[in-house]
Amino acid sequence: MSKRDYYEVLGVSRDAGADELKKAYRRLAMKNHPDRNPGDEEAESRFKEASEAYEVLSDDQKRAAYDRYGHDGVAGAAGGGFGGGAGFGDIFGDVFSDIFGGGGARAARGADLRYDLPIDLEDAVNGVEKAIHIPTWDDCETCDGSGAKPGTKPKTCPSCQGAGQIRMQQGFFSVQQTCPTCRGRGEVIADACRDCSGRGRVEGEKTLSVKIPPGVDTGDRIRLTGEGEAGERGAPPGDLYVQINVRAHDVFERDGNDLRCAVPLSFVTAALGGEIEVPTLKGRATLKIPEGTQSGKTFRLRGKGAPSVRGAGVGDLLCTVRIETPVNLSSKQKALLAEFGDTVGEKHSPEEQSWLAKAKRFFEERVK
Structure with missing residues (x-):
């Protein structure tokens, strides 16, 4: 029985790049792997066929020979047992290294932090600059963040030889996982620094200035890049997200970019009409009341609301009048x-x- 074209097996074009080949093979391998299809001979056959195709096409020299001479050009370099090339465990481990954490030892980036910042409505509408104090992890000055006692250095992990990963082989199936000895760092500390207990970081506090733009509202976040938790042993720090929470106001309620307020109105002014003074966040404004105004009537003062934090104009102030019944009459x-x-x-x-x-x-x- 003649072999199928390797490009056809993987379902890619003849000019497919390395990433496209890897993606196509990964999809087929995961679908047809014997561990996922016990007893299914057809699936196992498709699995071996895809593995053979990928072994050839992922190797530049083998692929060039295959493109020129077809299957005859790679006879003995592919096929049962993958003679002459890398074993399936190596291929499978390379393809799935991004899933199982391959790529060598890496120090962990610092965690992102969140800071809840309550502000007044006036500050949310007009913008303000706030100083905040946050607890943080800083690099240990005693050991320069290495975690090792001064005068000593971390040693290469004996379990993974500095790779940070160990490979587990079970038949055809090969996966990489984080080394349990060094937890992926590739190094172990024999003599820990006394000040940081080998962590390379110490607890501290820092003061930051946060510029809050006009128009922010509850739920908005301001990102301070690199102001999060310090990374382990020189790794980059995380970010700090300042979460805005606008306090309730005595007079106004926020409605998107509009502000709302309830205005008490005497029944005499409501009946005869007149002018009343109302507060705004920019100062005082005059509201003209027409004759015969009913309770619940809403008047709009344009441009007296909150600005859009994204620069899409300014909202309005909506004043709803409530006719007040007189009390304590003579x-x-x-x-x-x-x-x-x-x-x-x-x-x-x-x-x-x-x-x-x-x-x-x-x-x-x-x-x-």
Whole structure:
């Protein structure tokens, strides 16, 4: 039975690059591996076929010979047992090294940190610069971050010989895993530094200045690159994320880029109209009240809200009036109100009359 074209086996074009070849082989190997398909001879056959194709096409010299002479050009260099080339364990380990942590020993990058920063609404709208104090891990000055006692050095790990990884072989299947002795560092410390107990880091505190742009809101994050936890033994530090939390305000509520506020209004001003003064985050503003204003009416003051943190304009201030019923009236005031009430007809209370009409129809329908 003639062999299939290696490019056809992997499902790639003849000009496929190394990354494309590796990706195609990894997909086929994971799908057809005997450990995943016990007793399935067809899957095992496809697995061996894909492995043979990848062994040839991933080697520049073998691939050139195959492209020129076909299967005859690589006879003896591929096929059962992978004669003349690397064993399957090496191929499989190389392909899956990115999954199982291959690539040699690497010191761990420092962890990212989060700092919750509460601010006032005024600072969120106008922008502000804040000083924050954060606990941190700093490189140990005694050992210069090595973790070893001054005058000594870390030694190469005897288990992984400095690779940080060990390879486990089970039949055809070969995987790499982090060395348990050195935890992937490739080195072990015989004499630990007293000040940091071999960690290479010590606890500390630092003060940072955070520039908060105008328009931030609760949930926004400000990233301070490199201000997170220090990395192990000279590895780069993580980042610090400052999480904004805007405190509740006594007067205003945030609604996106708009601000809202409730404004008490006397029933005299609501009936006759007039002007009232309202606060804004930029100072005072005058609100014109038309004659006959009803409770719940909302007035918009454009450009008096919060700016967009992304530069998409400025929001508005929305003032909702609440008609206030007078209290603690004198006898004279009560008499005047009673006299006024006797003069008020249906045309003066349109909403009341409309509601009474609806209520009347409701009761009439219930009786039927």
